[in-house]
Amino acid sequence: MKIGIYGQFYHKNSETYIERILEALIKHEAEIVIEKNFLRILNENDEIGNSFNDYKTFTKLDKSYDLFFSIGGDGTILKSVTFVGDLGIPIVGINTGRLGFLATIQKERITESIDQILHNDYILSERSLLSISTLPESGEITPLNFALNEVAINRKNTTSMIKVETRINEKYLTSYWSDGLIIATPTGSTGYSLSCGGPVLDPATNSMVLTPIAPHNLNARPFVIPDNSELTLKVSGREKSYLISLDSRIATLEDNTLIFIKKAPFTIKLVQLPNDSFIKTLREKLLWGEDKRN
Missing domain, CATH: 2.60.200.30 (Probable inorganic polyphosphate/atp-NAD kinase; domain 2)
Known part of the structure; x- marks a missing residue:
């Protein structure tokens, strides 16, 4: 399985989440290719212990990719769309930001969520x-x-x-x-x-x-x-x-x-875990149904 990885910024404490992502992908013997500028950002931060020099890089995508991992917030997913375009590659959003309406994976559940996705236990949400x-x-x-x-x-x-x-x-x-x-x-x-x-x-x-x-x-x-x-x-x-x-x-x-x-x-395909839904996201992100009168 060939997986592209992209991020725009290096957030504080991001090294923990990035290492978990890479460990989960390596465990499944995935072919990992990191966007060239994001790899440069990673290598400039001393907090990450592993060297990334051995990873392949990309500046453009092609149809050989099975999944595209977007690490950050919703803004990073929007930028990911410019890479994916009409190629039909499913995007996995990993939310290391704040609100994250579009993200599939929350940073607290990275390892188990990636395992689930790489076992093809997910659905695709097509977006116009x-x-x-x-x-x-x-x-x-x-x-x-x-x-x-x-x-x-x-x-x-x-x-x-x-x-x-x-x-x-x-x-x-x-x-x-x-x-x-x-x-x-x-x-x-x-x-x-x-x-x-x-x-x-x-x-x-x-x-x-x-x-x-x-x-x-x-x-x-x-x-x-x-x-x-x-x-x-x-x-x-x-x-x-x-x-x-x-x-x-x-x-x-x-x-x-x-x-x-x-x-x-064409549409964009966002990877969604089976237990997630748009209704659930609204309820959690907008605090719908919560009684704040106390």
């Missing part, structure tokens, strides 16, 4: 993505024109609001006068969209949600639409440009650029 194109074409967006969580429009270098003219399937919906607009997948509904008042969507829902950011037109509310819809956005404001983000990747677009957003033609 958004794809984006622009007119004129943007060189900042084109190489990785997809997002697992959301596409977000935000004002840039100004305190003034922007206008986001929005069409769905070529039919005019409204113009959001606001700080911006979020178009989120069900996976992204528990992220930026939720913090701006958007609804929580089950990942199995075939939908996306439009959530305005601090709208000036107070009758503007989050709007859930089918995920086979195609959106056309045109942004204008006092400044000549604005920001667009695809998950954590940020680009600048000029006013009146046409933005086309639709469901991507």
Whole structure:
């Protein structure tokens, strides 16, 4: 079994969890390949006793990988998606961060969870993505024109609001006068969209949600639409440009650029343990069902 390993940062006390991960994989005789920059980060930290010089590295993935281990928080999983793309490699999220909505494995149960996964005792949760194109074409967006969580429009270098003219399937919906607009997948509904008042969507829902950011037109509310819809956005404001983000990747677009957003033609597969579920994650992460009146 060939397994890719990726992380963005070296968190305090990470050596304990990284060593447990590697020990569990070595026990199962897995072929371990570590992302090149992450290997450099590991080798620069003296806390880890083992030398990583003998491990193979990658800068790009191919279909020969069986699993892709993402070590960190949800942000690391979002970055992992840019490596996996449309290859269909299942992602195992190991949460060494804080909230961790997307992570499969909590750091307290690394060894037993990896054993379970390597014995093929897991299920796959398929997650839809958004794809984006622009007119004129943007060189900042084109190489990785997809997002697992959301596409977000935000004002840039100004305190003034922007206008986001929005069409769905070529039919005019409204113009959001606001700080911006979020178009989120069900996976992204528990992220930026939720913090701006958007609804929580089950990942199995075939939908996306439009959530305005601090709208000036107070009758503007989050709007859930089918995920086979195609959106056309045109942004204008006092400044000549604005920001667009695809998950954590940020680009600048000029006013009146046409933005086309639709469901991507591929999905991301997240490994999920049989006893876990989205409902369980919500209950634990958002403390639903807990009586805090005492």
